[in-house]
Amino acid sequence: MKVFNEVIRENNFVPGDLSFILTTDEKIKEINKEFLKHDYFTDVITFGNGEDKVLNGEIYISLDTVKINAMNYNVSLRTELLRVMAHGLIHLMGYDDATREQREEMRHIEDIWLRRLGEEEGDV
16 A cells, blocks of 8 residues: 555655465464464464565454454444554564553554544544
């Protein structure tokens, strides 16, 4: 997406080989367990293999969880999917979400990206 490429460049990265893989809860749990040793569902898992400032990676997204989250947060499926895509890209840029402060920072960045995409909270 053009906006994602613009924001990636504004953050001093170069968009590289980026793959978004839509999958199921079961598959993402398998990936989470095998590669991250976490035995639970999640909405997104990111694997980066970039060099220097080139953003390369695979972003696995559970469409099952994205659908549930869209309903729970009262946003459109499109908005929630774009948020999760942005979340994965932000991880590739080196951000983490292990603490409350980190999660808030990532959420703030996601909100900025969504506004630039024309997505607003509450879209249905």
